[in-house]
Amino acid sequence: MSRELPADVLEGALPWIERNLAHFDPFKDGELSGLCEIPLAELGILTLAAVRCSGPVDSAPVTRFLDALEAAYRDPRYEERPFREPETLVSHLIVAAALVHAGRVDVSSYQSSVARLVQASTLTAPALPPHRMMELRHALDLAGVEHSLPSYRRLYFSTLPARRVNPIFVAASEAYILTHVIFYAADLGCRRPVGLAERDRVRLGRLVEQLLGMHIVAGNWDLTAELILSARCLDHASAFADLGWECIAGAQRPDGAVPGPRNHPSGDTPLTPEEDVATCYHTTLVSSLAALAAINERVLAPAPR
Amino acid sequence: MTPELESIERAAAFLSSCAGADGRRSVPLRSRLQALFGSWVAKRAGVPPAVSRLDAQAALTRDALAFDSERGAFDPYAHDAKLLLLCRIAMRDCGYESEPLRAFCREVVGATRTMSVVPPRLAGVVLLLRRMGEKPTRKGARIDTEVRAPAGSLLRADAATVRDVCNGVAGSTLFGSRRLAAGDTADLASTLPVILLEKLRQYDLTLGSTVLRTLKYIRARAKEEVAYATEYLLSQQKQNGRFGYYARELAEGDGLEDADLDLYLPVTVSVLWSLVEVSIPSFRLVEQRPRRPEPGPVGLVRTTS
Numbered sequence: 001m002s003r004e005l006p007a008d009v010l011e012g013a014l015p016w017i018e019r020n021l022a023h024f025d026p027f028k029d030g031e032l033s034g035l036c037e038i039p040l041a042e043l044g045i046l047t048l049a050a051v052r053c054s055g056p057v058d059s060a061p062v063t064r065f066l067d068a069l070e071a072a073y074r075d076p077r078y079e080e081r082p083f084r085e086p087e088t089l090v091s092h093l094i095v096a097a098a099l100v101h102a103g104r105v106d107v108s109s110y111q112s113s114v115a116r117l118v119q120a121s122t123l124t125a126p127a128l129p130p131h132r133m134m135e136l137r138h139a140l141d142l143a144g145v146e147h148s149l150p151s152y153r154r155l156y157f158s159t160l161p162a163r164r165v166n167p168i169f170v171a172a173s174e175a176y177i178l179t180h181v182i183f184y185a186a187d188l189g190c191r192r193p194v195g196l197a198e199r200d201r202v203r204l205g206r207l208v209e210q211l212l213g214m215h216i217v218a219g220n221w222d223l224t225a226e227l228i229l230s231a232r233c234l235d236h237a238s239a240f241a242d243l244g245w246e247c248i249a250g251a252q253r254p255d256g257a258v259p260g261p262r263n264h265p266s267g268d269t270p271l272t273p274e275e276d277v278a279t280c281y282h283t284t285l286v287s288s289l290a291a292l293a294a295i296n297e298r299v300l301a302p303a304p305r
Numbered sequence: 306m307t308p309e310l311e312s313i314e315r316a317a318a319f320l321s322s323c324a325g326a327d328g329r330r331s332v333p334l335r336s337r338l339q340a341l342f343g344s345w346v347a348k349r350a351g352v353p354p355a356v357s358r359l360d361a362q363a364a365l366t367r368d369a370l371a372f373d374s375e376r377g378a379f380d381p382y383a384h385d386a387k388l389l390l391l392c393r394i395a396m397r398d399c400g401y402e403s404e405p406l407r408a409f410c411r412e413v414v415g416a417t418r419t420m421s422v423v424p425p426r427l428a429g430v431v432l433l434l435r436r437m438g439e440k441p442t443r444k445g446a447r448i449d450t451e452v453r454a455p456a457g458s459l460l461r462a463d464a465a466t467v468r469d470v471c472n473g474v475a476g477s478t479l480f481g482s483r484r485l486a487a488g489d490t491a492d493l494a495s496t497l498p499v500i501l502l503e504k505l506r507q508y509d510l511t512l513g514s515t516v517l518r519t520l521k522y523i524r525a526r527a528k529e530e531v532a533y534a535t536e537y538l539l540s541q542q543k544q545n546g547r548f549g550y551y552a553r554e555l556a557e558g559d560g561l562e563d564a565d566l567d568l569y570l571p572v573t574v575s576v577l578w579s580l581v582e583v584s585i586p587s588f589r590l591v592e593q594r595p596r597r598p599e600p601g602p603v604g605l606v607r608t609t610s
Contacts, residue, residue, distance in 0.1 A: 168505045168537045210530070213499025214506060216460045239495060243458050 016256030041091035055295030152195030186233035205236030309584035319546030343574035429476020
C-alpha cells in the first residue's frame with residue numbers, strides 16, 4: 001500500500017484538528033456532564049498513536065494536543081469525575097495513557113486509585129456490552145492499571161464479530177463495534193491481535209474487506225478510514241485500501257478537514273462553524289489515525305499470553 | 306425442497322396471481338412480458354406448471370401483443386429487446402407464436418446483417434437471435450463482446466453505470482452460456498461482490514439481484530458473498546411470494562398506479578431469476594446450441610386466435 005496519500009491526508013488533517021482544539025475541550029459547555037469527555041478521549045487516542053508512531057509526524061500539532069490533554073488532566077474537576085461517575089473512566093484512562101507515553105505525567109498514584117475504583121465499583125460487573133468491556137480492558141491496560149477482567153479471548157467470544165456476520169445486515173453502528181473490537185484486540189495496530197485465533201483473523205479480514213468495499217461504494221469516509229485501519233490491525237492485505245485512501249484524499253477539503261457522513265445542511269441553511277467542526281472532527285481524526293498506522297514502520301509486539 | 310426452491314415456487318405463484326393468469330383486467334403489456342418471463346424461468350427451474358401457469362401466461366401475452374399490434378400500440382423499441390426475444394422463446398416453448406415478435410426479429414436481423422462489426426450494446430441481442438436459429442450477421446461480420454468498464458473503479462460508479470456493465474456482461478456471455486476472457490472480467494470479479502452486498506444493503510433489490518446474476522455469468526469466485534446475498538433475499542420475501550418491503554416508498558408516493566404490477570412484479574421477477582441462477586449451478590437461461598429454425602407454416606404452432 002502506498003504511504004504517500006496517507007501522509008498527505010495527515011499533513012492537512014493534524015493542523016485542522018489543532019485549529020479546532022476548542023471543540024475537544026470538555027469544559028466548552030460549562031461543567032462536565034454526559035459524554036463531554038469523549039472528543040478529548042478521541043484526541044487522546046490520536047495523540048497516543050502519534051507519540052508511538054515511528055514514521056515522520058509533524059511534532060508541532062502533537063505538542064499542542066498534549067498541552068490540551070494535560071490542561072484537562074490537571075484540572076481537579078476533570079480528575080475527580082471518574083471517581084464520582086465511574087462510567088466516564090475509559091475516556092480518562094485514554095488521556096492519562098497518552099500523557100504517560102509522552103512522558104508528560106507520572107500516574108503511579110493515579111493508577112492505584114483507579115485500580116481501587118475498578119475493584120470497588122460496578123464497572124467490571126457484567127453490565128457493559130461485551131465490546132465495551134473489551135474497551136475498558138484495553139484502556140486499563142494502556143494506562144497500566146491492575147485489574148481482574150477476563151482475557152481478551154474470553155471477552156472477544158461475547159462480541160458481535162465472534163459470530164458469523166452477514167455484512168448486508170450490518171448497520172453502521174454495528175460496523176463501528178466490529179472496528180473497535182479489532183482496535184482493542186490489536187492495540188490500534190501496535191500489536192498482533194490478542195484473543196483472536198488465526199482463523200478469526202482471516203475471517204475478520206475478509207469481513208473487513210467486504211465492509212470496506214461497501215462503504216467506499218456508499219461514500220462513507222468515516223467507516224472507510226476505520227476499516228482501512230482495521231485491515232491494518234489484522235495484517236490483512238486489503239485490495240481496496242489504496243482506493244479508500246484515494247477517496248479520503250479526494251474528499252479532504254483544502255482546510256484539511258475530511259467531511260463526515262453528516263456534514264451537509266439539512267435544508268437551505270448552511271452549517272454553522274460549530275456544526276461544521278462537529279460533523280468533520282471524527283472523520284478527520286480517524287483518517288489521521290489510519291494514516292499514522294499506514295506510515296508507521298512498526299515492529300509488531302507479540303500478543304501477550 | 307431447498308429454501309431457495311420453495312421461495313422460487315412462492316414467487317412464481319405471486320407472478321401468476323398478479324399478472325394475468327387469473328384473468329385480471331388492465332394488465333399492461335410490459336407486466337405481462339415480465340410475468341411471462343419470470344414464470345418461464347421458474348418452470349425451467351422445476352416449478353410445477355400448475356404453479357407457474359406458464360401456458361396461460363403465454364397465451365395471454367400473445368393475445369395482448371396481437372391486440373396492441375393491431376391498433377398500432379405496440380412499439381417493440383419501448384421494451385428491452387432481449388426481454389422480447391426471451392419472451393418469444395418462452396411462448397414457442399409453450400407452442401405459441403407471436404406475429405409481432407416474429408416481425409420484430411425480422412426487423413432486427415435486417416438491421417444487424419448490415420453491420421460488419423456488431424457493437425457491444427447489440428452483442429446480446431445478436432447472440433440471442435443466433436440461439437433462436439436466426440442468422441443475424443452476414444459472413445465475416447464480427448461481434449464485439451468486450452465489456453467496457455468505466456474509467457476508475459466500478460466501486461465509485463453510479464447505479465446506472467453498474468447496471469450498464471451488468472447488462473453488457475449478460476449480453477456478451479449470453480446469460481452465462483459463453484465465457485469472457487479472464488482479462489475482461491478480473492476487475493469485475495474483484496468489485497462486483499462488494500457492490501452486490503452494498504446494493505442490497507441500500508435496498509436496491511433489483512440491481513442487487515442483477516449483480517448477483519452477473520457474478521455467475523463471469524464465473525466469479527464469490528461463494529461467500531453469493532451465500533450472503535441469497536440469505537438476505539430469502540429474508541425479504543413476503544408470505545404471498547413477492548419480494549421487497551416498500552411501504553415507505555409507496556407512502557412517499559412514487560405515483561405508481563398499481564404497486565403489485567409496477568413495483569413488486571419486476572422486483573420479484575429479478576430476484577426469482579437470480580435465485581434460480583445461483584441455486585441451480587447447471588441452469589442456463591439460454592441453451593448452448595442454436596435452436597432449430599422456427600417452424601415455417603403458421604399452422605404448426607398456436608398463433609393468435
